Each structure stands twice: as structure tokens, then as C-alpha cells.
Amino acid sequence: MKPNEHYMDYTGSSVYCQSQIEQVFEELRGAMFGNPHSANPSSSMTGDRVEEVRDLVLRYFNADPAEYQVVFTRSATGALKLVGETFPWSRASTFAYLRENHNSVLGMREYALEAGGAFKAVNETFVEHWAQLEGESGPIYNLFAFPAEDNFAGACVKYPLRWIQQVKAKSTDAAQWRVLVDAAAYVPTQPLDLREVAPDFVALSFYKMFGYPTGLGALIVRVDAAEILKKLFWGGGAVSLATSSADFHVLKCRPADKLEDGTVNFLDIVSLKHGFGMIEKLGGIRAIQAHVASLTEYLYERMSNLRHSNGKPMLQIFGKHHFANSRQVQGGILNFEVLRPDGSVFSYKTFEREAAGAGFHVRTGAECNPGACYNYLGVTEKEVESLAGKKEGCHDDVEFITWVEVPLGSVRASLGYMSTWEDAYALVNFIEGNYKDRSK
Structure with a gap:
């Protein structure tokens, strides 16, 4: 500046530091990166680097790799959109969310409405009471979304992360409640430990954490939650088999693979380690x-x-x-x-x-x-x-x-x-x- x-x-965007960017370009100068969907040397190396960063993200948030996976998206908004368009909404579904959510969370309600479901905007007092009530019945999936910290005032912020377990405890065999946490405004300055709390979905943006790269976010998703998502569109990289003349395709098994369409933003993904490294250098x-x-x-x-x-x-x-x-x-x-x-x-x-x-x-x-x-x-x-x-x-x-x-x-x-x-x-x-x- x-x-x-x-x-x-x-809260709009963090700032990158000079040493971070120098390390990014030093890595780009020192290696040949290629499309990870191939098996040649540059592609294999790139695929390995991408997987290393997935593991790094999980370690940073203390997430058990047996329970969580990292799905790279174009932004936190992209992560929210992915959940909205793949969640198994039905006519009996309810999308409940805190009023103090970002517009990108509010926009998810359109998917619930399209499926014939309902939405409910609630305040903090309502959630405290509602989370204590008995679970509903019926063969439905419901979703509750709230920000770990709201992006307007930083107030009504750090909503009780205990809500995650309280809301999920409302689930029955026939009716499940899943919980989404918008962590985009929270994780740049606060620790999030996914062994202490267990949301089904966490949306975040990396440029809000350390300034660079832009256009890259992530959905950290529980493996059991990923299994209920219903994907409609599929692209290259997400399928293991497909035919052109018949309606036949087989999605890849791993959530991170089947939920990422096309080639991931591999050059920006590999640069993330330098952002996380900068955080560690600061203590x-x-x-x-x-x-x-x-x-x-x-x-x-x-x-x-x-x-x-x-x-x-x-x-x-x-x-x-x-x-x-x-x-x-x-x-x-x-x-x-x-x-x-x-x-x-x-x-x-x-x-x-x-x-x-x-x-x-x-x-x-x-x-x-x-x-x-x-x-x-x-x-x-x-x-x-x-x-x-x-x-x-x-x-x-x-x-x-x-x-x-x-x-x-x-x-x-x-x-x-x-x-x-x-x-x-x-x-x-x-x-x-x-x-x-x-x-x-």
C-alpha cells in the first residue's frame, strides 16, 4: 500500500504478504505442473501436490480425514451453492437459517422452494429454544445454516457452535437435520476445530484468510453427509464411466472427486500452502x-x-x-x-x-x-x-x-x-x- x-x-478480503507471493512464484518457477487427470510426470506430480494441500487443510482445521473431505470450489459462495443444488430437498423439507446470514446463504433457499420445501428465517433466541425440542418425524432431510461469525457487524457473531450438535440431535431415523456453517468471516481470525464441533458442511474462502489466491474456496464436508447429496450435472473428472448414446454414467466414489467438475484450479491450490505457512510464521x-x-x-x-x-x-x-x-x-x-x-x-x-x-x-x-x-x-x-x-x-x-x-x-x-x-x-x-x- x-x-x-x-x-x-x-472481512471483504485479507491482504497477502510479499514473502508469501515470492514463495508461490518460486514454486512455479521450480516445477512443471500439468492437468492432474493425466498420468504423465507433470500431471502425477500436480495430483500429488493437490492431495497434499487437501491434507493440509484438514490438518489446519483438525479434521479427521476419515470423517471429512475437502472439496475445492471457486469461493465460499460456490461451496454454499454446491450444497444448495445437491441437497436432497423434498416437499417436506425445511431450510432453516439465522437471519444474520450472508446473501449467499439466503440464496440457497431457492433450491428448497424449487423442490416444494419451505424456508424459515430465525433469530438467535428462537434457535436456543428450538434446538431443545424433540425431533420431527417423516422421511425428510432438513438443513440448518448459520454463520460462525456474521460479516456485517462481527456481532451476533460466534454463534454457539454447540448448536451444531443440538440441531443434529433433533434427527430421527426418518427425519434428519444437517448443519451448515458459513465460516468465511470467522476462520481468518479465529480457530475452528472440527474434532470439537462436527458440522456436516463448512464453507470458507482462502483469500479471506490470507489474501491470495482469489477465486478459490472450499467445502469441508463430512463423508456421511456427502453420501446424501444428489448430484445432477457432472463434468470431466467427476465420472469414472460414461457413454454418449445412452443415459449411463458412474460417478467416482470419493466425495472430493465426484463433487468437483472439470479440472481443479491446481496452480492456485498448490499456492495455498504458502498462505498457511505465513499464518504459522506469525505464531x-x-x-x-x-x-x-x-x-x-x-x-x-x-x-x-x-x-x-x-x-x-x-x-x-x-x-x-x-x-x-x-x-x-x-x-x-x-x-x-x-x-x-x-x-x-x-x-x-x-x-x-x-x-x-x-x-x-x-x-x-x-x-x-x-x-x-x-x-x-x-x-x-x-x-x-x-x-x-x-x-x-x-x-x-x-x-x-x-x-x-x-x-x-x-x-x-x-x-x-x-x-x-x-x-x-x-x-x-x-x-x-x-x-x-x-x-x-
Whole structure:
């Protein structure tokens, strides 16, 4: 980055380091890689390297290779889409999910609806009660999805991973509940141990962990859960036998093989080991966790105490920062609105533009998490629906429900392994220096 710039969008994408990229290209210069579907020397070597990385991913998350497999996808969204399109939905199925999920989880409901099933958006209180109830009956498969950490405020975050076992315990011989965890916002700064918790599906993105490569994610899937997935489309690499004139094909047996269509992104896959290696050089994920938690606590303490001259707060901060156990329930995100001296909300788009001019890399809008965003901001679903045809996305000109002046987004500053105390100081000073007592 340029001098005096402050990157604070780690939930959007992490940042790669120079040594990591140098190691990637050193490996590419030192070996000939080929399509792993062949058996020639370059192909065989490439296939071996890909399998080594699969094993590395499992070890990193302490997953038993007898119980879990790694399926490479184009992104965390690709992993979620894969589950959505292959899950055995039926007319009796229910897709239950926490409201504070990313749009990519919400989009999975279309597959349930297409099969005649139902969906149910629930809050944290409902899940706590519902998980204790007896299981349902009937020959059905159901799915419950929640984020290990939501990407909007880092709040309502680190949802109890005990939910995984509680929901799965609702299963009966005739009706099964499977659990999907969206870990994309969680694993860049938090440890996930798949021997302690046992979700059926985990979706993640590698560039959110260590910046490079982009366009590569993974679905970590339990072997017994992979067995219930029903694949429709199949491509090269996923089948062991097929004919062109008859409707005949045989999918490969291993979940990782039959769920990956075509040639995997092998050059990017082999580069992952250098990202994981960089994490270890920094002391491991627990060192990153402690660093980010300390910065987050400092930022919240400073930002929550910013005041206009009339004594009113300059910011409204969302999340669970104020909880006594904030390190257990709050991630490395400061999501906030800038307030005028009269308490009204300052334009988040104006803030983004001015912050960018001062060298700050933050994100504004709903952060692809309408459930969390509109809940915090007090926007109703009817009000959102009224904007159909008017609002195109986070960066259009619609930022308020004009008749009530309720904002449709906020400012998100998110921290990561490369965040510094200087970044934190600079953000606080920028806000105080530019927005104290400012009305326009």
C-alpha cells in the first residue's frame, strides 16, 4: 500500500504478504505442473501436490480425514451453492437459517422452494429454544445454516457452535437435520476445530484468510453427509464411466472427486500452502486471534467515547462489543453510523468518499447481509420491498428510505492479521477531526 493508507476491509478480503507471493512464484518457477487427470510426470506430480494441500487443510482445521473431505470450489459462495443444488430437498423439507446470514446463504433457499420445501428465517433466541425440542418425524432431510461469525457487524457473531450438535440431535431415523456453517468471516481470525464441533458442511474462502489466491474456496464436508447429496450435472473428472448414446454414467466414489467438475484450479491450490505457512510464521491462528481482539477492544473503547461538544455520541456502533465476554461473542469488526450533533445519521456514502480520500479502505452499505443490516437499522421488509426497481446494490445512490430518513447501510471497518495500532489510532483521529460538531 501507499504510505499513510490504512486497510480496514479484511472481512471483504485479507491482504497477502510479499514473502508469501515470492514463495508461490518460486514454486512455479521450480516445477512443471500439468492437468492432474493425466498420468504423465507433470500431471502425477500436480495430483500429488493437490492431495497434499487437501491434507493440509484438514490438518489446519483438525479434521479427521476419515470423517471429512475437502472439496475445492471457486469461493465460499460456490461451496454454499454446491450444497444448495445437491441437497436432497423434498416437499417436506425445511431450510432453516439465522437471519444474520450472508446473501449467499439466503440464496440457497431457492433450491428448497424449487423442490416444494419451505424456508424459515430465525433469530438467535428462537434457535436456543428450538434446538431443545424433540425431533420431527417423516422421511425428510432438513438443513440448518448459520454463520460462525456474521460479516456485517462481527456481532451476533460466534454463534454457539454447540448448536451444531443440538440441531443434529433433533434427527430421527426418518427425519434428519444437517448443519451448515458459513465460516468465511470467522476462520481468518479465529480457530475452528472440527474434532470439537462436527458440522456436516463448512464453507470458507482462502483469500479471506490470507489474501491470495482469489477465486478459490472450499467445502469441508463430512463423508456421511456427502453420501446424501444428489448430484445432477457432472463434468470431466467427476465420472469414472460414461457413454454418449445412452443415459449411463458412474460417478467416482470419493466425495472430493465426484463433487468437483472439470479440472481443479491446481496452480492456485498448490499456492495455498504458502498462505498457511505465513499464518504459522506469525505464531499461528491463536496469535492472530489475540492480536485482532486487542485492536478491536481498543477501537471500540475509543470510538464509543467520541462525543460532540453538546455531549451527544458521534457514533452508533453495532455488535456485542459491550458484552462482558466480548472476546467470545464479538469479532474484529467495527460497524457504525456517524451521527450529527442532533443525533441524525450522517451519509455513509459521504463518509466512505471522504475516508477514501484520506487513505482509509473501509466498506459501506448492507455488506451483503440484509438480515443483520436491516435489523440493526430498524428497516422493515416491506420498506425494503418498496425499493424494488430503485436500488441496484451497495454503491448506487439510494442510501436512505427518504420518507423517514432511515439509512439502508452503514460503515464497516474490519481488522485482520496485518492490522496495526497505527491503523486504529488513525481511524479514531480521522473521525474525531472531521465529524465532531459537523452537521453537513
